[in-house]
Amino acid sequence: AQKITQTQPGMFVQEKEAVTLDCTYDTSDQSYGLFWYKQPSSGEMIFLIYQGSYDEQNATEGRYSLNFQKARKSANLVISASQLGDSAMYFCAMRPLPLDDYKLSFGAGTTVTVRA
Amino acid sequence: DGGITQSPKYLFRKEGQNVTLSCEQNLNHDAMYWYRQDPGQGLRLIYYSQIVNDFQKGDIAEGYSVSREKKESFPLTVTSAQKNPTAFYLCASRTSTGNTGELFFGEGSRLTVL
Numbered sequence: 001a002q003k004i005t006q007t008q009p010g011m012f013v014q015e016k017e018a019v020t021l022d023c024t025y026d027t028s029d030q031s032y033g034l035f036w037y038k039q040p041s042s043g044e045m046i047f048l049i050y051q052g053s054y055d056e057q058n059a060t061e062g063r064y065s066l067n068f069q070k071a072r073k074s075a076n077l078v079i080s081a082s083q084l085g086d087s088a089m090y091f092c093a094m095r096p097l098p099l100d101d102y103k104l105s106f107g108a109g110t111t112v113t114v115r116a
Numbered sequence: 117d118g119g120i121t122q123s124p125k126y127l128f129r130k131e132g133q134n135v136t137l138s139c140e141q142n143l144n145h146d147a148m149y150w151y152r153q154d155p156g157q158g159l160r161l162i163y164y165s166q167i168v169n170d171f172q173k174g175d176i177a178e179g180y181s182v183s184r185e186k187k188e189s190f191p192l193t194v195t196s197a198q199k200n201p202t203a204f205y206l207c208a209s210r211t212s213t214g215n216t217g218e219l220f221f222g223e224g225s226r227l228t229v230l
Contacts, residue, residue: 004158009156033216033217035216035218037219037221042223043204043206043223043224043226044221044222044223044224045159045206045208045219045221046221047218047219047220050216050218052216091158091159093158095217099217104161104219105158106158106159106160107158108156108157108158109158
């Protein structure tokens with residue numbers, strides 16, 4: 001069984017500052033993929049970044065970086081230089097590898113509000 | 117532009133009525149999914165389909181039904197057997213190529229039972 005835990009229900013961040021969103025996971029799978037999605041108020045889920053458990057380097061995509069600590073089962077998302085458009089809900093998700101459609105698990109999400 | 121279209125965006129239903137949510141994609145993706153989202157919770161998988169004419173139950177399939185007659189379309193029917201259908205429903209798709217397997221989502225349908 002897999003479980004994703006996001007302990008921060010809501011966070012405030014000042015514009016242009018960095019923010020770290022916590023995500024811990026529990027799995028017995030040897031190989032897995034970790035995802036972060038953004039959900040703005042419009043409702044659509046937007047894929048942000050991916051990290052494979054076999055990747056030795058932390059993933060980065062523009063202002064997003066994933067701080068992956070395998071031994072601690074942690075996959076925190078760092079958003080640098082926050083913008084007002086970053087205000088949204090953020091979800092951490094995980095699935096085993098090879099791909100298993102049934103086993104994609106989502107955390108409960110963290111709401112980020114960026115202040116001007 | 118390629119993407120996933122869900123309709124209607126908002127839907128109201130009386131108790132005891134079935135309702136069908138539409139999901140269409142022009143991304144040429146093989147796999148499609150339906151998720152349910154409740155406040156304060158993550159997404160939960162209702163049904164998924166990896167190829168045409170085939171689909172599997174997810175974690176919360178009771179009270180729902182789907183069909184996959186065309187690659188582009190994966191409609192979800194919320195039946196009167198679903199005891200608490202008021203929720204936000206998200207449709208997603210995924211390509212079968214590539215190794216990350218990220219999902220592409222529609223904008224969702226919000227169903228309210230009166």
